[in-house]
Amino acid sequence: MNAIITEQPTLIQQPELIKKTNSIIEFHSVTKKFDEHVVLDQLSFNVQQGEKVTIIGPSGSGKSTVLRILMTLENIQGGHIFIDDEPLWHEKKNGQLVPASEQHLRRMRKKMGMVFQQINLFHHMTVQRNITEAPIHVLGLTKEKAVKRACEYLELVGMIEHKDKYPSQLSGGQQQRVAIARALAMRPKIMLFDEPTSALDPELVGEVLAVIKQLAFQHDLTILLVTHEMQFAKEVSDRICFFDDGVIVEQGAPDDLFNYPKEERTQQFLSNFLNH
Secondary structure, three states, rough: OOOOOOOOOOOOOHHOOOOOOOOEEEEEEEEEEEOOOEEEEEEEEEEEEOEEEEOOOOOOOOOOOHHHHHHHOOOOOOEEEEOOHHHHHHHHEEOEEEEEEEEHHHHHHHHHHEEEEOOOOOOOOOOOOOOOOHHHHOOOOOOOHHHHHHHHHHHOOOOHHHHHOOOOHHOOHHHHHHHHHHHOOOOOOOEEEEOOOOOOOHHHHHHHHHHHHHHHHOOOOOOEEEOOOHHHHHHHHHEEEEEEEEEEEEOOOHHHHOOOOOHHHHHHOOOOOOOO
């Protein structure tokens, strides 16, 4: 499991800078560094409620860092982020924004579910218990309600018949589908997918992408997806953001960005994946 980073950002924004919008995710001039290396450079972008946004770009461009920051697995060195009109890495006290407490971060995490590149199921637990554990211990559901919810989402991802198996008895694609059900069981407002098929054998990729496509088309979830599956991104997204060197070089509707990219850097990147 990935450890939660609890070190807080030092930047304090004044309350007069805070403005409500219709966006469920907002990045305002966010800076992220690893030592002296700038990973996100004054990044600003919004995601609307129910919007499906895919982030593409070369390795090291900051794509996955965006998701890890949203899940509070990485902190920020500058700027501020809002989730559903609430500051993520800060909280209001005495009319000021101060670094967020662990209690605030825990509450904000409940708004989001994340599916990682590496499948991180608990291998000593059955599929069903993998899904019921957090709803019981984090959300306070009874075991009966948690089991009912687990079955609901296992049915959704086509894994209900495997509920009593252990992860080692499943294929990689099946494990990733369970991981999606586990994230959904927390009833998040936002689903984050970080290269969810990159660790899978090619023949297993399709089954996971099919589940994500179903979520995108049939459920009112806000989805932020990082992927190298360009055709899938084109099919499932309302908007594509091309990242490079920690900034958004270009963004737009899938047909526009893939077929008529304006920026030379976007054209260079897409030429490796698409034929124009």
